[in-house]
Amino acid sequence: MNIVLELYGLIAIGATALAITRTIPVHGLLYLVVSLLALACMFDELGAPFAAMLEIIVYAGAIIVLFVFVVMMINLGQPDQLREKGWFAGGAWIGPGVIAALLMGLLVYGTQRSTMAVGTAGTPIGPQQVGLTLYGPYILTVELSSFLLLAGLVSAYHIGRRIGGKS
Amino acid sequence: MTPIPAIVWGVSLVATLLPLVIACPLFVSIILMLTGGKLPARATTLLVGAGMGLCALFAVISAYSFLTGPDSLGALHVVLWNWMQVGNFTAQIALSLDRLSLVMMLVVSCVGFLILVYACAYMYDDPDIARFFAYMTLFVASMLLLVLASDLLAVFVGWEGVGLCSYLLIGFWYGEQANAVAARKAFVVTRVGDALFLLGMLLMATAVGSLDIPTLLAVGPHAPSTTLTLGMFLLLGGAMAKSAQVPLQTWLPDAMAGPTPVSALIHAATMVTAGVYLLARLHGLFVLTPAAMLACAVVGFVTILLAAGSALVQTDIKRILAYSTMSQLGYMYLALGCGAWHAAMFHLVTHAFFKALLFMAAGSIILRVHHEQDIFKMGGLRKDMPWVFTAFLIGSAALAGLPLITAGYFSKELILGSAYEVSPIFWAGALFGAFLTSIYIFRCVFIVFWGGHRTHAHGRSGMAMALPMAILSVLAIAGGWMEMPDAIANVHIFSNLLSPVLGALPQEHGTSLLIVGSLVPIAGVTIAWTLWRPRDVAPTPAESPAIATLRADWGFDTLYDRIFVRPFMVLAHLNRRDFIDRFYDLIAALTQGSGQAIARLQSGQVRRYAGWIAAGTVAALCLAV
Amino acid sequence: MNAADPNGALIVAVILFSLGALGVLVRRNLLFMLMSTEVMLNAACLAFIAAGNRWHLADGQVMFIMIVAFAAAESAVGLAIILRMHAAGRATLDADTGNRLGG
Numbered sequence: 001m002n003i004v005l006e007l008y009g010l011i012a013i014g015a016t017a018l019a020i021t022r023t024i025p026v027h028g029l030l031y032l033v034v035s036l037l038a039l040a041c042m043f044d045e046l047g048a049p050f051a052a053m054l055e056i057i058v059y060a061g062a063i064i065v066l067f068v069f070v071v072m073m074i075n076l077g078q079p080d081q082l083r084e085k086g087w088f089a090g091g092a093w094i095g096p097g098v099i100a101a102l103l104m105g106l107l108v109y110g111t112q113r114s115t116m117a118v119g120t121a122g123t124p125i126g127p128q129q130v131g132l133t134l135y136g137p138y139i140l141t142v143e144l145s146s147f148l149l150l151a152g153l154v155s156a157y158h159i160g161r162r163i164g165g166k167s
Numbered sequence: 168m169t170p171i172p173a174i175v176w177g178v179s180l181v182a183t184l185l186p187l188v189i190a191c192p193l194f195v196s197i198i199l200m201l202t203g204g205k206l207p208a209r210a211t212t213l214l215v216g217a218g219m220g221l222c223a224l225f226a227v228i229s230a231y232s233f234l235t236g237p238d239s240l241g242a243l244h245v246v247l248w249n250w251m252q253v254g255n256f257t258a259q260i261a262l263s264l265d266r267l268s269l270v271m272m273l274v275v276s277c278v279g280f281l282i283l284v285y286a287c288a289y290m291y292d293d294p295d296i297a298r299f300f301a302y303m304t305l306f307v308a309s310m311l312l313l314v315l316a317s318d319l320l321a322v323f324v325g326w327e328g329v330g331l332c333s334y335l336l337i338g339f340w341y342g343e344q345a346n347a348v349a350a351r352k353a354f355v356v357t358r359v360g361d362a363l364f365l366l367g368m369l370l371m372a373t374a375v376g377s378l379d380i381p382t383l384l385a386v387g388p389h390a391p392s393t394t395l396t397l398g399m400f401l402l403l404g405g406a407m408a409k410s411a412q413v414p415l416q417t418w419l420p421d422a423m424a425g426p427t428p429v430s431a432l433i434h435a436a437t438m439v440t441a442g443v444y445l446l447a448r449l450h451g452l453f454v455l456t457p458a459a460m461l462a463c464a465v466v467g468f469v470t471i472l473l474a475a476g477s478a479l480v481q482t483d484i485k486r487i488l489a490y491s492t493m494s495q496l497g498y499m500y501l502a503l504g505c506g507a508w509h510a511a512m513f514h515l516v517t518h519a520f521f522k523a524l525l526f527m528a529a530g531s532i533i534l535r536v537h538h539e540q541d542i543f544k545m546g547g548l549r550k551d552m553p554w555v556f557t558a559f560l561i562g563s564a565a566l567a568g569l570p571l572i573t574a575g576y577f578s579k580e581l582i583l584g585s586a587y588e589v590s591p592i593f594w595a596g597a598l599f600g601a602f603l604t605s606i607y608i609f610r611c612v613f614i615v616f617w618g619g620h621r622t623h624a625h626g627r628s629g630m631a632m633a634l635p636m637a638i639l640s641v642l643a644i645a646g647g648w649m650e651m652p653d654a655i656a657n658v659h660i661f662s663n664l665l666s667p668v669l670g671a672l673p674q675e676h677g678t679s680l681l682i683v684g685s686l687v688p689i690a691g692v693t694i695a696w697t698l699w700r701p702r703d704v705a706p707t708p709a710e711s712p713a714i715a716t717l718r719a720d721w722g723f724d725t726l727y728d729r730i731f732v733r734p735f736m737v738l739a740h741l742n743r744r745d746f747i748d749r750f751y752d753l754i755a756a757l758t759q760g761s762g763q764a765i766a767r768l769q770s771g772q773v774r775r776y777a778g779w780i781a782a783g784t785v786a787a788l789c790l791a792v
Numbered sequence: 793m794n795a796a797d798p799n800g801a802l803i804v805a806v807i808l809f810s811l812g813a814l815g816v817l818v819r820r821n822l823l824f825m826l827m828s829t830e831v832m833l834n835a836a837c838l839a840f841i842a843a844g845n846r847w848h849l850a851d852g853q854v855m856f857i858m859i860v861a862f863a864a865a866e867s868a869v870g871l872a873i874i875l876r877m878h879a880a881g882r883a884t885l886d887a888d889t890g891n892r893l894g895g
Contacts, residue, residue, distance in 0.1 A: 002797050009804035010866065016808055016831050020815035025823050032827055033817050035808075039834055043856075046845040051853045054857060057838075058860050063830070063867050070871045074885070083884065087820045096817030101780045105809035106788040111802045113792070128857045133850040134857065141854075145861040152865025159872040467808030774825075777816050 012038035023084035025071045029064055036060045047124040070159045182245045184229040185262050185315065188276060191222040193308035199301035208296050212287040215300045219280045219307065226276035230269050235299065240667040241265065242381065244317055255376060263317030263380070267668045270512060271314045271444050274519050278436050279307045281635035285527050286428035288631035289534065295425075299339060303432065306332035310437050315442065319368050319378035322445070326364065326409070329438045330357050336433060337425040345438040349421035356418040360408020367401025370394065384451040392455070399452060399459040403466075406442025410496045413470045417723050420477075423485040427530030430485060430563055435492050435522035440515045442750050443499045447508050451670065454506060464504020464589065470497030470595050473721055475603035479610070480718045481709050483540045484529050487611050491566060492522055494600060498582050501597060507585030509662045513650055514578035516661075520646050521565035521575055524639040528559035531632055532615065535624045542614045543708055549616040551624040556616050558636045563612050565643040567605035568694065570685035571655070574647030580684050581650070585673065587680055594680075598687055605691025616703040654678045801842035811837035822877070822885045824871045833863045 019031035036059050043052040134142060145156045195218030199211065206214070233239060242265035250258040264272070283303060286613050309328025316322045338350030372378050372391040387395065404415075411419035422434050433439070446453055446463070453460060471494050478490035495518050502511035532548065532555060533540055549556045565575035579601060587594035628636075650661035662672040699706060716722050768779065807833060815828025837856045844852020874885060881888060 002800070005797060006800055009800060012804060013807050013811070016811050020811060020819065020828055020831070022824075022825065025821075028824060028827060032830070035831070036834065038840060039838060042801060042804070042838065043841050046798070046841050047848075048841050048853050048856075051837075051841055051856045054860060058864070059830075059834070065333045066867060066871060067823070067827065068862055071875060073875060074883070077890065080884070083822060088818075094812050095778065098808045099778065099785060099817065100814035103781060103788075103813055104806055106785060106792055107806040107809065108803060110788065110792045111806060125844065125848070125853060125883060129850045130857075131845065132851045134854050138854050139853075141858060148865050149861055152868045156868040156872040159869065159876050161871065773887050773890065774817060774820070777813075781813055781817065 002045065005042060008038045008041045008045065011035075012042065021088075023081050023088075026068070029067050029071065033060050033064055036064070049124050050127040050130050180232050181229045181243055181264065184225045184232075185243075185245050186247060186265060188225045188229065188272065189262075189308050189311045189315065191218045191225065192279075192304040192311070194218065196301050196304040196308060196513065199297050200250050202297065204295065204297040206297055206686075208291055211297050211300055212291065215287060215304060216282055218304060219276075219283045222307065222311075223276045223280040226272050227290055229264070230273055233264055233269060234266075239266075240387055241316075248318070250318075250387065253625045256372065258320045258378060259318055260314040260321055261317045261379075264315065265668050266665055267444075267447060268314050270516065270665065272311060274516055275307065275310050275314055275437050278519050278523055278639075279310070279432060281638060282428055282432040282436070282523055283307075283528070285431075285530075285632050285635040286426075287515070288629045289428050289530055290426060295339070299336075299426065302332050302335045302339070303429070306336070306433060306438070309605040309611055310441070313441055317380055319371070319380060319383065321610050322380075322561060323365065323368060326441065327361065329433070330354070330361060330409075332436055333357070333422070333433050336429040338427050339429065341643055343424075346424040349418075349424040353418040353422045356415055357408050360405045360415055362405075363401045363408070364405025367398050367405060370398040370401060374398065380448060384449070385643075387452045388455055388482050394457045395452065396458055396639040398447075399456045400462065402445065403459055403463055405465060406445055407500075408442075410439045410442040410500070411493050412442075412466050412496065412500055413473055414723070416470065416474070416493055417720060417727060420486050420489045420720060423483070427485065427526055427533060430488070431523045431526030431530070434489065435526050439492060439496055440499070440519070441504065443496070443511055443515050446503050447512055447669065450503075450506075450508050460504050462504070464501050464586075464593060466595055467497040467500025467502070467504055470494065471501065471600035472497075472603075475600050475607065476719055477717055478607040479603060480709070480714045481607075482718075484532070484542050484545075484611060484615065485526075485540055487542070487607060488522070488529060491525075491604065491608060492518075494604060495522065495566070497577065497600070498597065501586055501593060502582045504681045505582075505589040505593065506584045506710065507582060507673070509650075509672055510578065510581035512665060512669070513581055513661050517565065517574035517643070517646050520639055521562045521573075521643040524558060524636060524643050525562035525566065526554050526635050527632070527639065528562060530630045531555045531636070532559075535626050535628070536622045537625075539622055542611055543706060544621055546618040546621040547616070548624060548704065552628070554633060555628060555636075558640050559616070560612060561640045561643050563608045565647075566608050567688045568601055568690050569605075569692070572644060574645070576685070576688075577647035577650055579650075580652060580681060583684050584652075584680055588673065598684065601684070602687045602691045605688040606695045609692045609695035612703070613695060613699040614706055619705065621705060631721065652681060654681055668691070798842040798846040801838060801845075804833045804839040805842065808832075808838065820886050820888055822870075822874050822887050825876070825887060826867060829870075830863060830867065833859055833866075 015035035015038060016032045019035060022028035022031065036055060040052040040055040040060070043049075043055060086158045195214055199206070199213065233243060236243075242263050244261055245262040246259055246262045248260050250260050252258075283300070286299070286303065290299050293299060306329055309325045309332060311325075313322055313325030313329060316325060330491075334350050334354040337353050338347045341347050341350075368378065371383060371387070371390075374394045375383055375386045377383065377386070390398075408415040419434060419439070423430055425434075453463075474490045474493035474497060478487050478494065481487045481490060495514070499511045499514050499518075502508075502514065532545070532552070535552065535555075536545060536548075539545065563575040567573075568575040568579040570576050583594055583597055583601075586597050648658065649660045659672065666672065719725065768775075812828045812830075812832030812835060815831065816825050819825050819828065837859050840852040840855045840859070842852075844850065844855075877885060877890075
C-alpha cells in the first residue's frame with residue numbers, strides 16, 4: 001500500500017465531488033483544478049512524471065483556463081445561482097444516482113475480480129521513452145489526432161464566428 | 168438436337184425466318200406498347216400493316232422453302248436457347264416446323280394479316296387504336312409461338328399469352344361494365360381449362376421426363392396406361408375450355424362483347440382452334456387412349472347439337488356466329504374423337520376462312536347500321552350493301568355446307584364420313600347438326616338482307632375492309648377444292664400434305680352418305696326460306712319459356728351461377744373481413760406500436776440520451792462481468 | 793520511488809468516472825456538463841497510467857497524450873457551442889431546452 005497515493009486519490013475524489021455540485025461555475029472550476037493537481041501527483045507516484053507535467057500544463061493550465069475565459073464572457077449573475085439551486089431539488093438525483101452507483105459497482109467488481117499484482121518498483125518512464133513510443137509505433141495515431149485537433153479548431157472557429165457581430 | 172447443316176440454303180433460310188415470323192408481330196406490339204398511344208392512327212395502322220405483312224411473307228417463304236427442301240417429310244428444329252435445366256429435365260425455347268405446324272402457321276399469319284388489315288379500317292376512329300393493335304399483334308405472336316413451339320412448356324407460354332390477349336380484347340371497351348364482366352368470365356372459365364392443361368402437362372413431364380413434343384410422342388407410349396389416359400384427359404379438358412366445348416362453353420357467346428375483328432381473329436379463326444391443333448399434334452398419344460377419344464367425340468357431338476339449338480333462337484348477329492363457332496368446333500372435336508385428324512385439321516382451315524369472313528361481314532354491317540346488332544332491327548340490307556351481302560352469303564353457304572361450291576361442304580363431308588365409321592349415332596347427330604346449321608344461318612341471312620328496311624345504312628366499307636373480305640370469299644369457296652372425295656374428283660392436296668405427320672387418309676365411304684350429306688343443307692335452306700321469307704309484317708323473334716332457356720345457352724349460365732358463383736359469393740361475403748388478414752394486421756399494429764414507443768426515446772434532450780448510454784453501458788457490463 | 797499500487801489507482805479512477813457520469817446526468821447547466829466530461833476523461837487517463845505502471849510500458853502515457861489532445865478539441869468545440877447558445881439568447885445554458893431534435 002502506498003499511503004501517499006491513496007491520499008492523493010482521496011483529495012481528487014473529494015475535490016471532484018465538490019466541483020460537480022457547485023452552483024457558481026468559477027468555484028466548480030477551482031475545485032476541478034485541485035482535482036487535476038491531485039491527479040498529477042498520482043501520475044508522478046505511478047511513475048509517469050512526464051504525464052504529470054502535461055496534466056498540469058495542458059489540462060490545468062490550458063483547458064481549464066479556456067473554461068474560465070468562457071465563464072467570464074457569459075457573465076452569469078445572482079439569478080443564475082438561484083436557478084442552479086432550484087435544479088438540484090431532490091428528485092433530480094435519484095435516477096442518475098442509481099445509474100452512476102450501478103456503474104461504479106460494476107466497474108469496481110470488474111476491475112478487482114482479478115487483482116493486479118503490485119507493480120514492480122521499476123524506474124519511472126521518462127519523456128524519452130514516451131517520445132520514442134509515440135513517434136515509433138504510434139505515429140499513425142499522432143497523425144490522426146492532428147486531424148482531430150484541426151477539425152476541432154475549424155469547427156470551433158466556425159461555430160463561434162458571428163458572436164457579437166451582426167446576425 | 169442435331170445441328171442444322173448450314174450448307175443447305177433452304178433449310179438455313181427457314182431457320183432464320185422462323186423466329187422472325189414470331190418476332191415481327193411481337194416487335195410491333197412492343198413498339199405500340201412503349202409509345203403508349205402517342206403514335207397517330209395512320210402511323211399505327213402502317214406499322215401494323217407492315218409488321219403483319221412481313222410476318223405473313225416470312226411464313227409463306229419459309230413454308231415454301233421447307234416444302235421444297237430436303238427435310239420436307241420430317242420436322243425442322245430451330246433451338247433458340249436453353250430455357251431451363253433442372254436435374255434431368257430440360258426445357259428449350261425451340262421452334263419446330265413440320266407439315267402440321269406449317270398449315271397452322273400459314274392460317275394464323277395469313278388470316279391474321281387479312282383480319283388486321285380489316286381491323287385497321289374498322290378501328291381507325293377509335294381513340295385507343297394503339298392499345299387495340301398492341302394486344303392484337305401480341306395475340307398473333309403468342310398464337311404463332313403456340314403453333315411453332317416444339318416444347319409443351321413453350322406451347323403453354325403461347326397458350327397463356329393468347330388467353331391473356333383474349334381477356335384484354337374482350338374487355339377492350341372497358342368503360343361498359345358488361346364488357347368487363349364478359350372478359351372476366353372468359354378469363355375465369357378458360358382458367359379452369361388452363362389449370363387442367365397445366366396438370367396434364369406436369370403429369371406427362373413426370374411420366375416421360377421431358378416435355379419436348381417429339382420425345383413425348385416417342386417415349387410417351389411406354390408410360391403406364393392409366394397415367395397416359397389421365398394425362399390425355401387433362402389435356403383434353405384444357406383444350407375443351409379453350410375451344411368452348413360443353414361444359415366449359417359459356418364464355419364464348421359473352422366474348423362477343425369485344426370489337427368484331429377480335430371475334431373474327433380470336434374467337435373464330437385461331438385461338439379457339441388451338442385445342443384442336445394441340446390434340447392433332449399429340450395424336451400419337453391420343454390414339455392410345457380410347458377412353459379420352461370417346462370422351463372427346465361425345466363432347467364434340469353434344470356441343471354440335473346444343474350450340475346449334477341455341478343459335479337457332481338468338482337475335483344478336485354476333486351471338487349467332489358465336490354459337491355457330493362452338494358448333495363447328497364441336498365438329499372438329501368429333502373428328503378428333505373419331506381419329507380423323509385430317510378431317511379435323513381440314514375443317515379447322517376452312518372454318519378459319521369462312522368464319523373470319525362471316526365475322527368481317529357482320530362487322531361491316533354493324534358499323535354501317537350504327538352499332539345495331541339485333542337482326543330483327545335490320546332488314547332489306549341486300550340493296551344497301553350488295554358486296555357485303557355477297558360476302559356474307561358466301562360465308563353462310565360455306566358454313567351451311569352447300570354442296571360442291573363451298574369449302575365447308577368438303578370438310579364437313581370428311582368429318583361425317585369418319586363419324587359414320589365409328590358410330591352411326593355420331594353420324595346422324597352430326598348430320599342433324601348440319602341441318603340445324605343451315606337453318607339458323609339462313610334464318611339470319613333472310614331476316615337481315617331481305618324484307619323491308621327497318622334501319623338506315625350509311626357510308627361505305629373502304630378498300631381495307633373490302634379487300635380482305637374478297638380474298639376470304641374466294642378462299643371460302645375455293646379452299647375446299649384442295650381436298651375432295653373420290654366420288655366427285657380425285658383431289659387430295661390437303662391430306663397428301665399432312666399424311667407424313669398424321670398418317671394416311673382412311674378409306675373412302677360410299678356415295679350414299681355423300682348424297683344424304685349434300686341434300687340436308689339444301690333442305691335446311693328451304694325450311695329457313697319457308698319460315699322467314701319476306702312477308703308484309705316485320706318478323707319478330709318467337710317467345711316462349713322454352714325458347715328463352717334455349718337462348719340463354721340451355722340454362723348453363725344459370726346453373727353455373729347457382730352452383731359455383733353464388734356459393735363463392737356467399738363465402739366471400741361471410742369472409743369479407745378476411746380472418747387471415749387479421750393476423751397480418753396484428754403484425755402491422757405491433758410494428759407500429761413498438762415504433763412509436765421507441766420513437767418516444769428520441770426526446771431531443773441530451774441528458775436523457777446520456778442516461779440511456781449509461782444504462783446501456785451498465786447492461787453491457789452486467790453481461791460482460 | 794515507492795512501489796505504487798495500481799489497484800488503488802484503478803479504484804480511484806472508477807470512482808472519478810462514476811462521479812463524472814453522475815455530473816453529466818444531474819447537471820442541467822451545459823458548462824457543468826462539460827466539466828463533468830473532463831472529469832470522466834481524467835478518470836480514463838488515470839486508468840491508463842495505472843496500467844502503464846503495472847506493465848512498465850510507455851504506452852499508457854502515449855494514450856494519455858491522445859486523450860489530452862482529444863479533450864482539448866472537445867472542450868474547444870463544446871465551449872464554442874456554449875458561447876453560441878448564450879449569444880443566441882439562451883442565457884440559462886439549460887441543456888433541456890435544446891430538444892428540437894425530439895422525435
